[in-house]
Amino acid sequence: MNIKLNIFHITKGTEFKLKLDKPEADLTPEMISSGSWRTKTFKPFNFDALGVPPTSGHLHPLLKVRSEFRQIFLEMGFTEMPTNNFIESSFWNFDSLFQPQQHPARDAHDTFFISDPATAHEFPMDYLERVKKVHSEGGYGSQGYKYDWKIEEAQKNLLRTHTTAVSARMLYKLAQQKEFRPVKYFSIDRVFRNETLDATHLAEFHQIEGVVADYGLTLGDLMGIIYEFFKKLGIEKLRFKPAYNPYTEPSMEIFSYHEGLKKWVEIGNSGVFRPEMLLPMGLPQDVQVIAWGLSLERPTMIKYGIDNIRDLIGPKVNLQMIYDNPLCRLDKKII
Amino acid sequence: MPTVGIKRDLLFEVLQKTYTDDQFQDLCFDFGLELDEVTSEKEMLSREQGTESDQVKTASEAIIYKIDIPANRYDLLCLEGLARGLLVFLHKMEAPRYRSIPPTEGPRQQLIIKPNTAKVRPHAVAAILRNITFNQDRYSSFIDLQDKLHQNICRKRSLVAIGTHDLDTIQGPFVFDAKPPDEIKFRPLNQQKELTATQQMELYSGDSHLRHYLPIIRDKPVYPVIYDRNGVVLSMPPIINGEHSKITLNTRNVLIECTATDLNKATTVLDQLVSMFSQYCSQPFIVEQVDVVRPDKTSITYPKLAYREEELLVEDVNKKIGIQESPETIAQLLTKMCLKSKVVENGSKLLVEVPPTRADVIHCCDIIEDVAIAYGYNNVQYTMPKTNCIADQFQINHLTDQLRNAVAQAGFTEVLTFALCSRDDIADKLGHNIENTRAVHISNPKTSEFQVARTTLLPGILKTLANNRKMPLPLKLFEISDIVLQDPDKDVGAGNERHLCAVNYNKAPGFEVIQGLLDRTMQMLEVKSCKDDDQGYYIRSSQDDATYFPGRCAEIVARGKVIGKMGVLHPDVIQKFELTLPCAAFEITLEPFL
Numbered sequence: 066m067n068i069k070l071n072i073f074h075i076t077k078g079t080e081f082k083l084k085l086d087k088p089e090a091d092l093t094p095e096m097i098s099s100g101s102w103r104t105k106t107f108k109p110f111n112f113d114a115l116g117v118p119p120t121s122g123h124l125h126p127l128l129k130v131r132s133e134f135r136q137i138f139l140e141m142g143f144t145e146m147p148t149n150n151f152i153e154s155s156f157w158n159f160d161s162l163f164q165p166q167q168h169p170a171r172d173a174h175d176t177f178f179i180s181d182p183a184t185a186h187e188f189p190m191d192y193l194e195r196v197k198k199v200h201s202e203g204g205y206g207s208q209g210y211k212y213d214w215k216i217e218e219a220q221k222n223l224l225r226t227h228t229t230a231v232s233a234r235m236l237y238k239l240a241q242q243k244e245f246r247p248v249k250y251f252s253i254d255r256v257f258r259n260e261t262l263d264a265t266h267l268a269e270f271h272q273i274e275g276v277v278a279d280y281g282l283t284l285g286d287l288m289g290i291i292y293e294f295f296k297k298l299g300i301e302k303l304r305f306k307p308a309y310n311p312y313t314e315p316s317m318e319i320f321s322y323h324e325g326l327k328k329w330v331e332i333g334n335s336g337v338f339r340p341e342m343l344l345p346m347g348l349p350q351d352v353q354v355i356a357w358g359l360s361l362e363r364p365t366m367i368k369y370g371i372d373n374i375r376d377l378i379g380p381k382v383n384l385q386m387i388y389d390n391p392l393c394r395l396d397k398k399i400i
Numbered sequence: 401m402p403t404v405g406i407k408r409d410l411l412f413e414v415l416q417k418t419y420t421d422d423q424f425q426d427l428c429f430d431f432g433l434e435l436d437e438v439t440s441e442k443e444m445l446s447r448e449q450g451t452e453s454d455q456v457k458t459a460s461e462a463i464i465y466k467i468d469i470p471a472n473r474y475d476l477l478c479l480e481g482l483a484r485g486l487l488v489f490l491h492k493m494e495a496p497r498y499r500s501i502p503p504t505e506g507p508r509q510q511l512i513i514k515p516n517t518a519k520v521r522p523h524a525v526a527a528i529l530r531n532i533t534f535n536q537d538r539y540s541s542f543i544d545l546q547d548k549l550h551q552n553i554c555r556k557r558s559l560v561a562i563g564t565h566d567l568d569t570i571q572g573p574f575v576f577d578a579k580p581p582d583e584i585k586f587r588p589l590n591q592q593k594e595l596t597a598t599q600q601m602e603l604y605s606g607d608s609h610l611r612h613y614l615p616i617i618r619d620k621p622v623y624p625v626i627y628d629r630n631g632v633v634l635s636m637p638p639i640i641n642g643e644h645s646k647i648t649l650n651t652r653n654v655l656i657e658c659t660a661t662d663l664n665k666a667t668t669v670l671d672q673l674v675s676m677f678s679q680y681c682s683q684p685f686i687v688e689q690v691d692v693v694r695p696d697k698t699s700i701t702y703p704k705l706a707y708r709e710e711e712l713l714v715e716d717v718n719k720k721i722g723i724q725e726s727p728e729t730i731a732q733l734l735t736k737m738c739l740k741s742k743v744v745e746n747g748s749k750l751l752v753e754v755p756p757t758r759a760d761v762i763h764c765c766d767i768i769e770d771v772a773i774a775y776g777y778n779n780v781q782y783t784m785p786k787t788n789c790i791a792d793q794f795q796i797n798h799l800t801d802q803l804r805n806a807v808a809q810a811g812f813t814e815v816l817t818f819a820l821c822s823r824d825d826i827a828d829k830l831g832h833n834i835e836n837t838r839a840v841h842i843s844n845p846k847t848s849e850f851q852v853a854r855t856t857l858l859p860g861i862l863k864t865l866a867n868n869r870k871m872p873l874p875l876k877l878f879e880i881s882d883i884v885l886q887d888p889d890k891d892v893g894a895g896n897e898r899h900l901c902a903v904n905y906n907k908a909p910g911f912e913v914i915q916g917l918l919d920r921t922m923q924m925l926e927v928k929s930c931k932d933d934d935q936g937y938y939i940r941s942s943q944d945d946a947t948y949f950p951g952r953c954a955e956i957v958a959r960g961k962v963i964g965k966m967g968v969l970h971p972d973v974i975q976k977f978e979l980t981l982p983c984a985a986f987e988i989t990l991e992p993f994l
Contacts, residue, residue: 122808122876125816132801138791145794151819151853151884152840152894167555167662169471173844177820180843182886182893208762211664222892224820224842224853247787255819255882259846268850269819279787284772285722289782305777307432307769309401309470315721315769317777337720339765353720355785378816380863384871387813 126386127271127378129393130365131253134273137297137395138251141290143275148231148254154185156219158230160196161237162312163341165210166218170226170311177259177268179222186220192237193219195345205344224257228272229312229356233342236278236354240347247279253361264373271361282353284315287335291319291357295332298364298395304329314339319357333359368395401468402552403436404544406479408463410537414483416492428467431489432773433476437466474553474668475738475757478545479537480676488738489774495738496685498675498705498756500527508691508701510573511626511657515695517578520617521561521624521637523663524576525670526690527703528567529654531682538680539649545676549669557613560660560669561638563626565645567653570628576659578622586633587643597623597636604639613638624659655690670703671756708754712764714747720765721772722780733774739767795994796898800880803900803990806924810917812878812902817860819882822848825859829976831946838886840894853884853894857901858947858987862977865905869980874906876913880990899964901987909968909982911952915939918956918966918986925993927958934960947973956988964988 088106089096096102135145159171170176193216203209225231235250256272277290292303300321308318313336320329335357343354362374369390375381412418419427425435442459449456467482475481487493502508511526534542546562554560581597588600595603601618604610616638617623626634635641637659647654656673660666674687681687693699714727725733731741731750739761740753754761761767772780808814820842827834840853854860857879865875882896902917904910919929922937930936937958945953945965953967966986974983 120811122811122878123813124804124808125814127816128804128814135793135797135801139793142787142789142791144789144792145797147794149794149796149882149896149898150890150892151882151896152892154892167559169552169555177845177850178843179840179894181841183843185892187891203762206763210762212662222894247789249787249789249791257820259844259850267818277785277787279785281719282785282787283720283722283783284777285780285783286785288777288780289784292782293784304429306429306434307470307773307777309432309472311472314763314765315772315777337765340763379818380815380860381867382815382864384813384815384864384868384875384877387815 126390143249143251146252153225155221164311177224184220250276274358276356278354287355434468472760477548514577523660525702526657528688557638563635566651567655737770878902903985909984914984
């Protein structure tokens with residue numbers, strides 16, 4: 066008969082307790098006041114879990130970008146223009162900018178025209194006459210467009226196609242002052258185009274515009290200020306391409322190098338306003354006005370990797386995207 | 401921006417150089433063009449028709465460059481003009497001298513305009529290309545250029561229509577008249593039998609290409625028509641040419657006629673067409689003149705092919721660009737751009753010759769741009785304007801940005817909605833009548849989404865809710881943005897108003913939540929809650945607003961004026977916006993708080 070004998074040596078361990086303790090989840094006020102925390106064990110904390118999201122409100126991503134651009138312009142000494150007028154007359158939107166009345170952009174399928182109120186009823190009439198003359202006959206050193214300019218066309222109301230219409234109003238106002246003083250203006254506001262809609266185009270979007278009016282400005286000055294502007298967005302590699310705008314000459318498209326796509330992409334448009342636009346307003350002969358613009362949506366979509374513009378603005382936007390959208394730090398490379 | 405499709409190999413042959421796509425892209429960039437796409441006829445057709453169609457199987461694989469051309473450069477709209485421009489730009493050739501001359505023997509051909517044309521299409525110009533040699537490429541290019549000009553400067557044939565004819569099949573003098581549609585009968589291009597104009601209008605109403613031009617003359621009492629001395633119809637502008645005088649690859653002499661409602665444009669169009677294709681005449685760049693006899697019996701000779709001179713100060717050119725070049729260098733740069741120049745007055749001025757192909761040059765600033773292009777935009781040094789200004793914010797925008805932050809801090813989420821919407825969105829769906837909304841109406845909406853400009857921010861926010869029904873509750877949204885109202889005091893008859901609208905969407909409507917936000921907003925604007933003081937704000941019960949649930953609607957009064965409304969939304973409104981839960985909202989104007 067085999068008898069197995071097992072002998073165990075048992076000693077008290079360091080954790081030896083006479084009572085059975087349940088590990089606590091957290092400190093409580095009672096534990097603090099009674100000091101009982103000293104004798105309690107606490108559950109290991111799960112550092113891998115996320116915290117409780119705070120209840121917060123949120124700002125819309127595009128409007129955060131807008132605030133940043135407003136800030137950039139203010140840092141550069143630019144004054145904000147009053148752009149709170151979506152309804153504009155063809156006169157300010159096109160004619161005062163030396164865009165001819167037969168221009169395709171004034172077609173019903175590029176521009177939203179208004180049926181009610183259909184026409185504007187007040188214009189600075191002597192200025193209007195000068196605009197009529199420069200379009201139809203020329204003058205101020207220009208051949209003009211040589212067509213019959215009609216006031217009925219100019220009176221037609223529309224949804225503005227660019228905030229340059231406001232720049233025109235501001236420059237006209239500037240020219241009416243007794244003495245010319247140089248200005249730097251900017252605007253960021255909504256514009257409307259009646260074009261074909263697709264993943265990156267909507268009927269309404271936001272235009273950013275900067276304008277400088279001063280004696281003897283050069284094309285080099287325009288390039289320089291554009292460079293400083295885009296530098297604040299972390300973009301320093303620029304290339305300028307000759308382009309065409311009815312109201313600027315010279316005109317330049319602005320390109321920057323996209324490291325990801327490994328190619329040059331267009332990021333804006335710019336130019337020197339034509340004398341046919343400035344001189345009828347009454348601005349002095351040697352005052353040059355330079356301007357540049359871009360859309361607000363495009364850099365925003367690039368920065369946040371959004372492919373479809375309807376995911377960014379309008380009612381189809383996913384609120385979770387707004388909840389999760391980070392701070393808008395434009396100075397950190399956007400492309 | 402117009403796009404031209406150019407056969408790459410043909411282009412390189414004319415340029416006498418082969419480029420890689422990247423190299424050509426760079427050349428375009430410097431010249432002011434953009435190489436948009438590298439494709440082939442086969443690729444383009446297979447995109448339209450799929451890869452199995454017969455047309456695609458026999459299509460050419462020759463590379464086509466699609467190049468974007470600035471809208472005012474009619475001289476670059478065909479291979480001939482583009483290549484010519486590039487060759488001069490690259491110093492490989494001198495810009496040709498375009499001339500018009502009378503015929504070597506006999507009098508000029510005549511195009512006689514009859515008085516009736518004044519009723520429909522009063523102007524006409526004409527010219528002849530003598531001893532021209534076509535091949536398939538040149539012929540296609542000729543047709544394409546007419547098409548491009550029709551689309552652009554001719555404003556889809558409404559301002560100018562071009563007709564080209566084999567001169568050897570017809571006999572002058574030619575007559576441009578306007579006749580009642582039933583009196584015009586001829587065999588139109590590509591048709592087998594003669595048809596009256598009325599029949600042709602009928603026939604072409606189904607033609608995808610031509611039907612767009614029919615409205616230009618359809619309802620007129622008389623239609624334009626051009627015929628020769630034997631009654632042979634050359635064309636019925638702007639619709640179609642006759643089969644009889646059609647141009648073939650064997651055509652040697654071409655009559656070009658342009659009829660128009662804008663004489664200046666017609667002159668320019670004629671000049672462009674003949675400058676481009678006179679290249680293929682036995683005497684290149686020489687065009688034969690035609691006399692156009694007007695109803696008042698006066699006669700004008702075309703084409704004009706006018707050269708113009710502009711004078712520029714050298715100092716001006718340098719100053720406006722920001723460079724320091726000698727007058728001789730600037731003159732050379734301009735010659736590169738087909739603007740032949742010479743230095744005059746001891747080097748202080750430049751005399752620049754503007755050729756008929758550069759109709760886009762109408763002011764010295766156009767010439768200065770060309771100097772900059774030839775110099776190279778990217779060679780210009782960046783400088784900074786010395787303009788010193790103290791910046792100012794636009795008050796309402798400054799307030800808006802501060803308030804947006806305050807409302808978000810109060811726990812609401814900002815949305816950004818469309819300023820354009822349907823009439824129903826601001827009226828029916830809210831229980832209102834559109835006539836009482838003072839809304840601005842759009843005359844040419846493509847869809848009902850663009851019928852009016854919004855008069856309230858509420859519909860946009862409700863639509864955003866409808867698209868986010870699966871999100872956790874409560875949904876607390878806001879927007880601070882412009883609405884549009886008719887306003888007879890404004891020069892255009894309407895103006896914007898900055899509004900703040902906030903909405904609480906939850907299992908319970910939360911009137912008190914919305915009111916809490918209103919109270920907080922007023923606190924931020926330093927407006928005290930006070931019924932008696934006309935500087936403070938208070939709310940009072942409001943009846944008769946169909947947007948809100950009866951007994952749960954209030955007017956918001958601040959500084960003595962009603963600035964908006966708040967309340968629990970009416971169940972009808974909730975359902976019309978495809979929502980299911982109760983909702984409370986307020987909307988106020990911010991204008992009084994500036």
